[in-house]
Amino acid sequence: MKIYALRLKDIIRFFVAVGIMACALIAVKNSDLNIVSAFSPEKELPIYSVECQEKKISITFDCAWGAGDIPDILNTLRNEDVKATFFMVGQWAEKFPQAVKLMSQDGHDIGNHSYSHLRMGSIDSGKIRSEISRCGAKLNEITGNKIELFRAPYGDYNNSVIRGARDLGYYTIQWDVDSLDWKPGISRQEILSRVMRKVKSGSIILFHNDTPHTSKILPEIIASLKREGYSIVPVSQLILRENYIIDFEGRQQIPKQ
DSSP: OOOOOOOHHHHHHHHHHHHHHHHHHHHHHHTTTOOOSTTSOOOOOOBOEEOOSSOEEEEEEEEOSOOTTHHHHHHHHHHTTOOOEEEEOHHHHHHOHHHHHHHHHTTOEEEEOOSSOOOGGGSOHHHHHHHHHHHHHHHHHHHSSOOOEEOOGGGOOOHHHHHHHHHTTOEEBOOSEEOOTTSTTOOHHHHHHHHHHHOOTTBEEEEESSSSSHHHHHHHHHHHHHHTTOEEOOHHHHSOOSSOEEOTTSEEEOOOO
């Protein structure tokens, strides 16, 4: 006959595990089976695009480094009678406040791109809020306007980022068309082809300033979009404000009846 001896620590582990399971079952019962926990997290998504009947799209620029091409970009937008959305880093705004003022005076959306351009998904919730709040305060100081659009640097987000931004009064905006204008070696034709191949009604297109091609190719991109029948509006006029859902692809839409 074999005799199995249990060590004391094994017995303790067994009862601890039983206790944890019992607590979990009680929590399930008390929450009426409506569980949002570490075991079944609810995934938060930013707005990648918007479902709309009209052929509307938005052009956005992320501003984080230089500003030498901003006058050319703004001139093109004026000439084409287009309003865009500029997401800018707080430190960039501090360095180039006149550029921020010009964008705002021309009627473009001013968006929050964090203060320091950190990877928001890798910092704690307190730092997330600080980065957003500090940038928002600077942009408000320069423009005199409340800032309501936020884009995470590098498109790096998690639930804490989106919830933190929402608690601070922001819509978190991503994109569904990446021009890749930042990519070393990419050509002007590749940028144009990529944008026109991927764009659709409700798209949000990502560009950056301070790149080799963006300011130069922008007139051709706008002309191509207009030829295809697209009207170009700032993100603030594209997104839905209430009674909406965001589907699994990040497309904002009115719920189906």
